[in-house]
């Protein structure tokens with residue numbers, strides 16, 4: 304069975320390819336990528352597949368049995384891009400599509416959910432057997448801000464006391480591989496999230512504990528947080544989007560206690576303390 308992985312040069316995609324190579328023969332894997340030059344080190348067959356270019360998708364998908372469609376990174380363009388992939392997959396006779404969606408995509412009030420709902424609907428309409436992996440937040444979305452928080456002496460955000468059931472990219476990658484290499488997953492929707500939810504105050508407490516410094520959590524109004532992110536060099540639209548997602552998180556939109564992720568991977572999800580330790584280690588390692 305040939306397994307195709309889109310977005311294979313991305314952070315999640317690379318982890319999926321690495322993990323798949325431990326489970327199946329490398330020549331059963333095909334990296335479907337926008338930028339083939341970036342995929343030379345993956346150690347599997349590489350085919351050009353740009354979500355914006357249906358001709359590349361039509362050339363790339365024949366012979367693929369199972370397709371992991373990793374959602375694209377260009378917010379606002381993704382419903383059309385994913386539809387392009389689904390249409391090409393239909394023409395190519397792909398037998399199963401596993402799609403990385405968003406936690407509680409059907410009911411979530413977070414702005415990102417609409418594109419995931421549209422893709423899930425397109426998949427259902429396509430008639431191709433599907434599995435939805437509704438991934439929650441990456442822990443790295445927050446641990447990536449640790450160096451900045453240490454520099455500023457506080458961890459800032461707008462998530463209030465909201466509980467975030469985050470898990471690491473490696474946890475989600477392992478779940479995708481468990482599904483792709485397992486059986487009985489067709490037609491299923493998995494709400495994937497970390498076992499232990501945390502607030503941003505919990506995160507700041509953990510950073511303080513591990514560094515021996517006092518790094519408090521400072522909750523900011525949405526506009527102030529967006530302005531702070533812009534001042535760090537983020538484009539204004541992205542800064543506003545991130546602040547908005549934090550406000551959504553304050554309403555527990557990113558909370559889930561179903562533990563479907565740890566059930567799929569057969570182990571607990573990565574603890575916050577481990578993710579913080581890893582982030583502190585890589586922050587202190589010269590890159």
Ligand SMILES: NC(=O)c1ccc[n+]([C@@H]2O[C@H](COP(=O)([O-])OP(=O)(O)OC[C@H]3O[C@@H](n4cnc5c(N)ncnc54)[C@H](OP(=O)(O)O)[C@@H]3O)[C@@H](O)[C@H]2O)c1
Pocket residue numbers: 309310311312313314315316336337338341352353354355373374375376377384403438439440441444472
């Ligand atoms: N759950 C979360 O917290 C969270 C956070 C961020 C993102 N996400 C979603 O999860 C996905 C994977 O996460 P990630 O961390 O791996 O993101 P990432 O590192 O930004 O990777 C995104 C991948 O999508 C590919 N891509 C973007 N536009 C494309 C196009 N037009 N055609 C083909 N491929 C395209 C990129 O290709 P290149 O390598 O050529 O750039 C890259 O490989 C993201 O794309 C996003 O949908 C989830």
